[in-house]
Amino acid sequence: IGFLLRSIGTNPQMLQNLNKNTTTYKLFGLGIANSINALAGATLVHYVGYFSIWANIGILIIGLTSLIIGELFTVPFNINLILGSLIYQLIIAGTFELDLFNQDWNKFITGILLVFLLIIHQQYKKQVIS
Secondary structure (H helix, E strand, O other), X not given: OHHHHHHHHHOHHXXXXXXXXXXXXXXXXXXXXXXXXXXXXXXXXXXXXOOOHHHOOOHHHHHHHHHHHHOOOOOOHHHHHHHHHHHHHHHHHHHHHHOOOOHHHHHHHHHHHHHHHHHHHHHHXXXXXX
16 A cells, blocks of 8 residues: 555556556545644643744745745855745744734734735836836
């Protein structure tokens, strides 16, 4: 089963040749991945002793915004990501430190920042292309 799960990502045609249902194996792989994720979250909550919605720092959002901010610089790619993530963390830390907004609005502000950065990125790409 493990080899069949590996092959669904690299060569789904092989599963079809073996007369296996690719949708079943995709759903099985996603189920295993989500189960491991849930187990990790439950282990963290058990270790800490409580659950807080503010404990999540949003790795996906940090990754996306650091990538978008990093693409605005013309230095090598790895340094772009580091610069982008530092600038993003400085912006978030600045909103906390300056107490500009109520901290309950932090996720909303982060989402607005991401949309704003996407708009800037699209405008930047249009200028570079033309």
